[in-house]
Amino acid sequence: MPATLESIILEKDSSFYIGIFQDNLEKSTWHYHNSYEISFITEGSGRRIVADSIEEFHPGDLIFIGKKLPHVWIADKETRTPSGRTLETVYLQFSDDVLPSELLVLPEFKNVKRALKLAERGMKIIGDTLNEVSRIMLQLPYMKNFERVIHFYSIMDIIGQSNAIELLTSEEYLKKRFTTSSKRIAKIHSYLMNHYKEEIDLEKLSNLLNLAKGSLCRLFKTETGTTIFEYLNKIKVDYACNLLMDESLSIMDISFNSGFNNLSHFNKQFKKQTRLTPGEYRKRFRSLV
Template sequence: MRAFFEKIPAIEETSFLARRILLSYFDAPLHYHPEYELTLILQGNGKRFVGDSIENFEPGDLVLLGSNLPHFWRSEKTFYENKEPIAEAIVIQFSIDFVKNIFEKLPECKSIIKMLHLSKSGIRFPVMFQTYLEKVVEAHGIKRLILLIDLLGNLSQTSHYQLLASEHFNIKPDDVENERMRKILEFTLDNFQNEISIQAIAEIAHLTVPSFCRYFKSRTRKTYVDYLNEIRVSHARKLLIDSELGISQVGLECGFQNLSHFHRIFKNQVGLTPLVYRRSF
């Protein structure tokens, strides 16, 4: 996995890209691009990274990404063992010029402009808009453009949305910083079920421990330990819903060596104990 600036290809006779993607698994690296992006997961599950947000994703996950917002989707490890295409998504991408030439010149699109401004943090919408995206992908010509405007208009009117990255998220989109963060994310994802010392992760980032702590917090507004616990709790939520493992075993599977510590961290993040969370499903 290599962090990079993604160049979105231009296609003649269309002002934006809309396509259906079918893969064996989602494995795009940490990347960013100037274009806005709307992604709907149709098949597959795993973890979604948007800025400093880490959440599980599953079919129906719909996210709007702002310009130059680092992101990637990563399938669960079980997907890598299956050679049949089982990961599917609809992706719509449109440029800043597209926004300036259409939405910014039309007073009727004020709500869309406001939504696009919020998308600098990434926005998750309810699954109710899936049919809209499918129609955009299937349409052609001027109808396709009208359907996209209608889709964005409806998204901008809903009050049921969730901002993803924190307000002060500050990873600048340059190759050196993204490469360093890529190494940190990759190592954390591959090893969060085990004990990770600050010394070990600092060496991955080629920094001293004090420098690493300052570096990580200045860009994510949280400590590395808090970030690591977010990944572990995210995985725990999935196991509590999808598996029959006991609560203590779930904690161990997610890298928590102490059951009381697992309960405390889980409740602090989710607002419920692991048992109550499982019963709620």
């Protein structure tokens, strides 16, 4: 990895982002976005959670995550890299704009289309494909805009024709994950997913949708069958279920990492949704592995 790469700040061109993400333990949050993301880990190790998949990550890992797949990288508390950071990734993030449907129907883009389809479940890229793709990714920050686009298409073609991949999330997860045809409900879901650790302000959320607070709450309850705050607790508990698979984390830490203000409230909401205490849930998971 070139020494100057660390000093490059996130760059934006007309179609996609290429940059460096430097994180620490306090900043790692469960989140998702409406774009695709390819991440190459250059520093750090720990646990990677993508939807219902939890695995260890290490330098040299290459991960391709599809749209709206919740994920988080949790660095090992005891691990310290030479730079002092707990996590560094070189990443490529792009939306559907760079790969419109008119391109994907062309025979030359059949591998690209396959890569996007596989990314719906998230994937770890391994073997020769890992070496080939990561080599190009590390060069992307130094390329001119048009050259970057050409190499981006090459990356997607390489991934799409490769079998050197490991799918991360289960088919069952895709079947039951959140879907809606309502843009307003999708906007609420996105806001809650990305702000679950904060105090949710209904006034701010209603302004985001240009609705009165009462209208906002009625809309969400009618469309989903649950209240906004019940749904928020579901997001938190779903995340906590994943964190409980990591036995290096205490239940107290998991409570706060999941956005609950106190342990008692966490235990109450967790049992309400799973019919198990966090400790019982962890024991049940341990018996399955």
